[in-house]
Amino acid sequence: MFRPNYLSLLAVALVGFVRAEDPPFTIDTNPLPVSAETEMLAKVTPAIVSVFPGRLAKVTEKDDDSAESPMDRYFRPDEEKEKDKPVIQGVGSGVIVSADGLIITNHHVVTLETGNAADSITVELTDKRRFTAKLIGSDRLTDIALLRVDAKDLPILPFADSAKVRVGDAVFAVGNPFRVGLTVTRGIVSALDRSGLNVGGTNTFEGFIQTDAPINPGNSGGALTDTLGRLVGINTAIYSQGGGNIGIGFSVPSNLARAIATRLLRDGKINRGFFGARSESVDQDIATKAKLPAISGAQLAEVVEGGPADKAGWKSGDVITSINGQPVSDRGVFRLILSLSSPGEVVACGGFHEGAAVEHPVTLADENTTASGDFEITEIPGLRMKSVEQGLEITEVTKTSPAARKFKPAQIILTLNGEKATSAPAFESAIRKGVNTFTVLADGSEITVILRLE
Structure with a gap:
């Protein structure tokens, strides 16, 4: 049975209608003015x-494509x-x-x-x-x-100094959201040094640039540029309850991305220096108790016995407010600065001990270095360990710990998510958000333990 193509008939009719007489419209054929932003993009x-x-x-053939x-x-x-x-x-x-x-x-x-x-x-x-x-x-x-990739003469994006980015600066997010193809969105820098988001899992190092330039799934890894066409950040995450953009996006600052990429190019991996302390951000209560001049810094909640910080003279309760001349506003900045340091590097740390200003340079150790004392795992509160020859021995598990039903004292963790458990820093680096798989030596036998962390 013949079925007419109504869309084709409509198109023909419209063409005939337009050709019947000139439409009473004014058409400006001049091109749009080319802005500096258009040329930059x-x-x-x-x-x-x-x-x-x-x-x-x-x-x-049995694969389901539905x-x-x-x-x-x-x-x-x-x-x-x-x-x-x-x-x-x-x-x-x-x-x-x-x-x-x-x-x-x-x-x-x-x-x-x-x-x-x-x-x-x-x-x-x-x-x-x-x-x-x-x-x-x-x-x-x-x-x-x-x-x-094996290619030559490719177009590149130059790096900007992300330390000079200010709140209110105009920025552009460029990427491939939702697989629709290359997309450019515009916004401003909404905030700087955002941390505590646990993007990519627990125990991450964060100091994000926040922007309201729309960022959506698929934009990850794309560019956040300034008005001069320079890279100021790598778009990484959005804050969203429904999966779409609501004007809160986060980018890894270009200075951090460049530093990490440089070390990956040189070594193929990142080997960080071990400071040897668990920290927390200073709030008003901590600032008052520690007699600080301002509500700023990272308090050393616990210092590893025999670790680099302990050997340098830092004590539990001390507050660090600067590293190598850079101000430390909170725990996130403290950890981020240290994340760019290497084993053997000496970092100049300044802060306060019982209200008095102190300076103790710390020689960072390798993150696989063992220390004599036990240490609480930051991302699994209530779980304490110490380094032994085979791995990490559990010394304490509190009743309120997320690991309370999974682990017991005297058990030895051999691996976590396929990585050998050689030290507390290496262990924390392997912790993921979601399912974590442990190999544990318990009563002389190796067992597998699964622990989900939110």
Whole structure:
């Protein structure tokens, strides 16, 4: 039965109508004026890429495609001809920072739900060229990863000094949200040095730039630029109850991203210095009790016996207000500054002891260094450990600890999430938000313990 194409008939009718006589409209054919922002973004956008992480998997005829989006099916390899090629798991964004193919993105963009790095990563440029990317290194604690593609003469985005960014500065977020393609949004810097968000899991190092430039899923790893087209941040997270943008987004400052990427390029991993203390932000009560001149700083709630801070002369209850001349406003800034330090480095720490100003330089140890005393795990309150030859021995588990039903004193934790439990810092670095898998030596036998952390 013949079915007319109504849309085609309508189009023909409209064309005929328009041609019947000239419409009584005034048409201005002059081009829009080119603004400085338009010219700037024309240079910025070619340096932004889409990042597709995958996993090696054989696709069978029994696979259920019902839950996939059209884009999932588009990127899926042919089931008969390319069975061993990657299946795309998601999408994020990245920033080209060197003409020979270095790309900065987020750790969580190139990490699968299992917590393991993707077996394959595909990068697509704005000119539609695709490359297989090599993962040079990734750091969960700052949510930064560094990729390399085999290409030359690529467009790049230069770094700005994020320390000079001010609240109110105009910024642009560039990335690939919701897989719709390259997108630019505009806003301002809403706040600086945001921490305590636990983006990417527990025990992370945070000092985010907050912006109201709309950031949505898929923007992760993309650029936050200033009006001069310089990189001021790597878009990382949004605050949202429904999954969409509500005007509160967070970006890793460019200075931090650059420092982490530099060390990943050099070493392939991040080996941080061990300070040897558990800290908390100073509030009004702490400031009054410690006789501080201002409500600012990081109080050393506990100092590891025999650790670097202890050897330098710092005591529990002391407050640190500066490191290497940089002011320490709270625990987040304290940890962030130390996160960029290396083993063996001497950091000049200033603060207060019982109301008196003191200075004690601390020589940082390797994070795998053992200390003589036990230590409470920051992200698992009530769980205390000490280093022993095999791993970390549990010395105490309080009744209110999240680990109370899982662990007992004298048990030895051998591994956490596949990483050897060699010291408290290394242990805390391996803790994830969500499911954590432990290998534990209990009564002479190795057992597996699962602990979920919110």
